[in-house]
Amino acid sequence: MSSKSDAKQEREIKIVGFLCNWCSYGGADTAGVCRFRQPTDLRIIRIPCTGRIDPLMIVKSLIQGADGVLVSGCHPNDCHYAVGNFYARRRMEVLKRFLPYMGFQSDRFRYTWVSASEGQIWQQVVTDFSETIHRLGPNPGLHQTVDSAPAVSWF
């Protein structure tokens, strides 16, 4: 996955964050109010609930070139809508395990639970995830043409 990445080496890392309005978006606000220093890679999309997350949004982000995707919601049992995050965690866990099968680095996707009061934890989550993504480097994206590919045989 390196053929075309040279030109993009310099570009800024961008991480897409899907944050539920009630807990994690508030947690990110709290972290800001407390001036907890965080990396600037994250671009937050505010959604009402992690239950609003279709795993395909994460796939879409990765295919479009997001270097990382971070989903964060209320802790299980604390969902503002009671159960949204219970659905979400199943769906996201399936995706998380599925991504590497298709050749995606599953470390580029993370989901976590942060409450509105957990500013410090939010700082840790963002810092840690951002470090992970910087270690992985920019997402080279899909190859638009394939010259040679490994064969797999099942017969």
Added chain:
Amino acid sequence: MDDKTNALREHVKGIFSNLELVLGWEPGYDPLHTRPFYVRTESDIDRLTANCLSFQNLTRYLAKSMNAVDPAADGRKIGVCVKGCDSRSLVALIQEKFVSRDRVYVIGLPCRGTLDARRIRALVPDPARIRSVNAEGDELVVETDRGISRFALDRAIARKCLQCRYPNPVIHDVLIGDPVTPRLKIDAENPSVAAVEALSLEDRLLFWENQLDRCIRCFACRNACPLCVCQNHCIMETRMPKWITQYRNMNEKFMFHMIHALHLAGRCTECGECERVCPVGIPVALIKEKINAIIYEMLDYESGIDPEAVPPLLTFSPKETGI
């Protein structure tokens, strides 16, 4: 004429007066094909055929047939012939309330595997000369202009059949033929998935890109899938919301197959129809097989087994941890 087809015809003859119609197969345009067939009259029954060429998953037509039938028509059932894999699709459709169990008469046909036309062509140098193919036990007997040759059945059947865990219908009102021993145990690892996973992460990406690069987005896979219930209202064809564009590039091709696969997460019954109908030979089902494996491992759930079960991504358990 083989025994199975005979038994099927005999059975249908016996009960046809109670049925609206029967979904089955009839011989196709060449010795390597059968095609779906609606038995509407008594006289149609003798066209019914059931053998190693009965690939089509007829449950695909069921939801439509149910709608088409005049609801006023005296409550007679619709008969449908199912192989093991087809029966799971039927269960999934019942789960999702697209088919009412009371309205169908399920004719179960234990199956040793259906043939993969591509593989036979690879076996027989000049397939145009094939007069007939027939499975006899573990052997495939191919009759050509030049004589008869025999091959191991395993060399000719579809990939999904080689790793079949449900050769016998999981629901049925009648079973035609003796039950077959499954090739794989229920909790056995899926060998084709394992073969992909043996590749490095980078190679896996290249492998899929190479496969999906051929995709022409003809939607054959979608159309053949019994569980692609949206059909004409498919997200792939709408512009509101615009999940996918008409650009012909890798991103869109990849996205297309990710959508297809994730929409079937926890629902796909591995009938393999998507893969069989693909004109460019993409192993489409292989994508979904992995998701099934994940869900089996994570939630101990298999689609299309229990008509009462709720598909796992449409429910939750507050207690599950480690997720």
Added chain:
Amino acid sequence: MQRPHVLQIQKTCDQEFIKRVERESGQQVSKCYQCGNCGASCGYTFDFDFPVNQIMRLVQLGQKETVLGSRSIWLCANCQACTTRCPCNIEVARVMEALRIMSVAEGVVSKKNILLFYDEFLELVRRYGRVFETGLVARYNIKALKPFTDADLGPQVLMKGKLALKPHKIKGLKAIEEIFKRFESHRGK
């Protein structure tokens, strides 16, 4: 160690020292809010020049000289009462241990006889692989110039056959020597 008359904080506060104590003990000393529970629980407070909580306070203020030169850190018997009861989850005894190690490294040990005892102990381990009390007490008494420490106990234990008069040398002495050597070169780094 003398209690400082006026704490000239800017002059004597050693920030590096605070960091080193935190690194070597694995404890965050700023968590201490001076409740005094360690001092209240410690069996040795009466003999300390600074109660444990004051040791923690001095570390918080970076008072390296006062801390490393104190009696308290050497009188600590590592009984873990402070660690067990600390409401801030600080492993106080590990802080004390780190301070002892640093005071040895800096050569400012106040209770030299305790260190001497420890050194003699280790010397025996190095020489024989095991420790035998007769040798240990004898060597300590000679070097500490306190020839009669516990001499009153001698006859009693001898009579009961509890004291080995000569050491038991283990076979793997070479391995022990190597551990010591590798440790020393590691410490040298």
Added chain:
Amino acid sequence: MRIGVFICQCGTNIAGTVDTRAVAKKAMEFPDVVFAVDYMYTCSEPGQKEIQDAISSHRLQGVVVAACSPRMHEPTFRRAVKKAGINPYMFEQANIREHCSWIGTDREANTRKAIDMVRMSVEKLRRNQALFSTQVAVNKRVLVIGGGVAGIQAALDCSDGGLEVVMVEREPSIGGKMAKLDKTFPTIDCSSCILGPKMVDVAQKENIRLYAYSEVEAISGYIGNFKVDIRKKATYVDWNACTGCGECTQKCPSKKAFDHFNEGLGATTAINIPFPQAIPKKARIDSDYCRYLTGGKCRVCEKICPVKAIRFDMKDEIVTEEVGAIIVASGYDLFDARVYGEYGGGRYPDVISAMQYERILSASGPYGGHIRRPSDGREPKEIVFISCVGSRDISVDRPYCSGICCMYIAKQAIMTRDHIPDSNCYVSYMDIRAPGKGYDEFIRRAQEEYGVKYIRGRVGRIYPRGDRLVVQGADTLLGVQVEIEADLVVLATGVECSAGARPLAEKLRISYDQHGFYMESHPKLRPVETNTAGVFLAGVCQGPKDIPASVGQGSAAASKVQALFSRDTIETDPQVAHVNENMCIGCGKCEQVCPFGAIRMKTLRDGSRKSEVLETVCQGCGLCNATCPNKAIQLRHSTDDQILAEINTLFD
């Protein structure tokens, strides 16, 4: 669409680390943007005017403000654009303060990030739709959960305002913790003398319906129209008949029942009235101790009862109430000091909790108001109070200050010196927290007038020596260990969330912090509201506080309810799900997952099934949207196209 973009400098809060001018300049390049500017304080009156002026002069159809968190000012700006004639949902806010300027100092990176954030907002706005609220009727009844002083105050205020009140109390009597107190600080007035009349008021007000010994079982609905299932626990006594005469309690042969009201000091009868001033004053049978209910023989009370009110076959009963708002005043528990092994772990009878001591001090308490040791009934002379037991202690997961212990210890020490003039009182403390009106003066009085000895240092250990207890502590001011031989040790146990706090919060769909205290909507500006509309907080369930603060919050919650009920209807949030019937395939998956029952299936004339959203029931979570395979159901204002546009614009 004609879009205007306003970049707030927020003084230097944003402008300090973001080049707002550059962001505005860049924004002009975005599609549909016809106007962009940065401004000192966009949320200020002149700032809002600037937006409104631009709307008219540039004929704007949509507005993006890049400023603080939308959780802070989205309502402000929506109101502002609405005034200028734009639909309030044609507005988007980019959070370039909390999520950008405040979390990094790299001005260039921050500016790039801010530009991205504005671009995302513009792309989202381009796909916004004008949305309109509908009106729903408000049921002007209020549920008060908890009958402690906060709940009582809230209920009485609502009742005075003419509202119908439903009060649910878990215990057999209302009154809460305050009813157990002997005196209150800093005035040393009698607790039951000031609370008693309020309790009686609750019983007598015609518009208050009290469910004592009951718990909230389930809650459904939404602001203005909640439906509450209440479990009336079996008391085995028909309270409609019971007159509270107390005959049964005299004759009950089972006299070893745990006395909850007296904190387990002494015992009570299996059938009992918790205390003389109880409201409602009704008898209840403790089924754990009743001889008939446990052993099948006795029925003495049944024979004795003059009004034949005993019902041994009584079962729990569920009743349903409909209300328009809920005040949660579910109170707290006191820390269980038994986890402190060093203080005896509950093994020493003369090491007691402060609430037990409060009962000992009380004239209606187990010893008739005479101070005695539980072990031998002797009058103690040397009494030690230990503060911060289960407060400010990370090792027991209670890092917070309970806020009331310093004060009640001083009160108890003063009371002790009053009762037993030749006694000595010692208070082991870490810091004294007395920030209320007259509070610090009260602490000073304890020391100066009453001679209470304050010793600064936490106690390490308590152990018995003879029939006394040795308290081994420290005086950190002197730097010495301290030993006190005490007759009685009182542990100032801290405040913790009540055992049922978390499950109740889940029923209410409100959130709580890591210690189980309920989260208010904003720590400063919305201290009574929760994030669930129509649910308000009062008292310690929200965080430790004393009586005046609890009463104050009770009144505040009541006034919030009154304000809500001052209108006959409320506007619904139009950010709800909506079905595109042309696309809907009637699979019913949305109906299956909806947590609120807000979706139902209908059959069209052509026989096809379609789903339908009940807009007043829908809470706007979007789970249906995520579940729908072909996205025929869309959450308004957070549609797939809007989210996809935000993603896509980042990687163009």
Added chain:
Amino acid sequence: MLKRVAYYPGCSCEGMAIEYDQSVRALCYVLGIELVGIPDWNCCGSTPSHSYDPLLGAALAGRNLAIARSQGLDVVMTPCPSCLKALKTANQVFRERPSEFLDVLGMPFSGDVRAISVLQLLYEEIGPNLIQKAVKFPFKNKKIVPYYGCLLTRPPAFAQFDDPENPVSMDRLIEAAGAAVPDFPHKTECCGAALGITQRDVVMRLTGRILDMARAVGADALAVACPLCQQNLDLRQDQVNRALKENFNLPVLYITQIIGCALGIDRKTLGIEKLAVKTDALFQSA
């Protein structure tokens, strides 16, 4: 139940605490636990090694664990709490600073050999119930107070055994041996540990406090599970009497000796006569 453990006696058990070693071996034999010696074991480094760096002690102790592992054993039992701490620290240091630790140790180390005390073995693996059933000569009408010392249960996260403030394991075992166990508030107060030689006055005071409390609660004897505690309380009792002008006369027995006696093991085998304070009164029926 563990049937076979590696046995690490520690240096004191070859000298001053030889009766502890004797009684442990005798008791384990009777209870059917096979003690497998660690060939050529070495000193764990004890407290002194920690004056330089826990790494040295960890490596010294670690060698013993590594040898035990090479013998195919995964549990090491030691009677001495100080050795126990050293062995456990080896595992801890291995987890926290693996590369430095392995550098100094210089041999393969797996970190999966568990160290337990003899008390833990008796209490958790055999249990008071079983012992009670085996008792032949119960200590009738005798009061024995348990003295646990510092290290057996502290700090709790490290020790992972019993309660740090009010441990009860030895209480239950003594009760099983038929003696009464009065509440003893000083169960875990420090006795002065290794400061006996260097700071005798401190030890006199601390030991005196413990003996005083034992006498106050009416004890006929003390039970201990640590060579150093035993030495301070028993051997130095005479010194205490002189220093504090007291006349304590309290036998101090190892818990293994107490159980051994109750099980009917010969007193000589248990090394009772090696104790400093005379025990005769304890064995006379009241």
